[in-house]
Amino acid sequence: MSQRLAKEYRALSKTLGRDPEYAYIISLAPVSEENLRKWESLITGPPDTPYFGHEFTLQIEASEAYPLEPPKVQFQARCMPHCNVDFDSGRICLSVLDAAHWTPAWDLLHVVHAIWLLLASPEPDSPLDVDLACLVRAGDRSAHNSLIAYYLNGGSRGHCGHVSER
């Protein structure tokens, strides 16, 4: 099972850039080829969301027990305003990343994809950002989206997710 991350890495080089489903993934690779347990991914926000046109970095760490245990994944700190993300730390609340819900049949690509889908469908029932969760729960989509856009464009929470040049 120690070869599994190497296998994923090899498979990804074929999938990424070819499969249009994952066109939003700019990169998903180990930080250094020396240590396949630490990965980073750069993704663009999903269309029809305030995240669209912005890029975000995910930091991924697989334990020695991977894939029996889920990888630890988080956004770069203070970059992702989202009701299921702790803004200050970048920590993500997502059931597939829970040991109780994880299955070894998933790989890092699945995980990144699940997180990307979460950007488009926030779950206000397990919030890490109460303000945003309240707006989602109240059904005030436009207030929710404009608050996120405000943060992403350098609003008072600090700024990180920069506007893409493309």
Added chain:
Amino acid sequence: MDSCPICFESLSKGACRLVECGHKYHFNCIRRWHYHSKNLQCPTCRIKSRHLEDIERKVTINLAEFSDANLAISEISAQMGSLEIRSNEVRQEETRWNLDSLECRLCGESNVRTNVFCQECHTAYHEICLRTLHLEVGDFSRCVACCNCHHIFGSSSREPPASREHLARFLTERPGLHAARTHPHRSIRAPTSDGFEVVQSWRLLSELQEKCCLLDLSEHKRKIQAHVRKVLNAHYSKGSGAIATKDQYTEINKAVSRNLYRVSDNKYQPDKFDYDVEALRLIAIELRKTG
């Protein structure tokens, strides 16, 4: 060729199938997952599986019963006799599969055959995992105890003090041992330069113990055979007519002794068996066969 959804390697070898949903994995991969997740859900479809079919060996096991391994082990340990006596007879075909598939209580793996079974609580171990653990907690004695019920394997009476001293010296003199102690499992799975000496020392120790076992075994056999010879000599002395040739004498001696080893579990148990009476009975049977 399909690949295993857990390790992504080819399923050409060691494949098995969850009977309820049909999803295929390597036996070791799915069992490691069961062990890790503490439930029997299929990683692909989450259907709870009850049966696992080993495709190569065409064996289906009931996972619910097998999971706690107790059932399988109690069946096996009944045939194993005691830990010290590892005769070839335990490697009977019908037990082989179970033995190969039991997981070590310490490392949870079944890739390497577990070779220590606690008869008190029916728990399986790799000898090396158990010994490494003892080493880790600073117990250098040759006696190892079950981590679950603390039953002591083997008897202390045959512990050669020399090897214990040898080991203690070995352990204190070697550099790199600290690393091996803090990462006991590393030294088990792939002997690195750190763990290698520990592995070597245990190998040495196991060899010693193996030798002891063989000596012991032959001691038991020798005592049993003495009864057979005594009875043979008393009732069928050469020239009495019943046994014609020296070869016949040897053949009967061998066959009867073998039978007696088996019925007494390779142990000389004079309190349980009247070897003289048993020998006499078996000799009569042999004679009827050859005569």
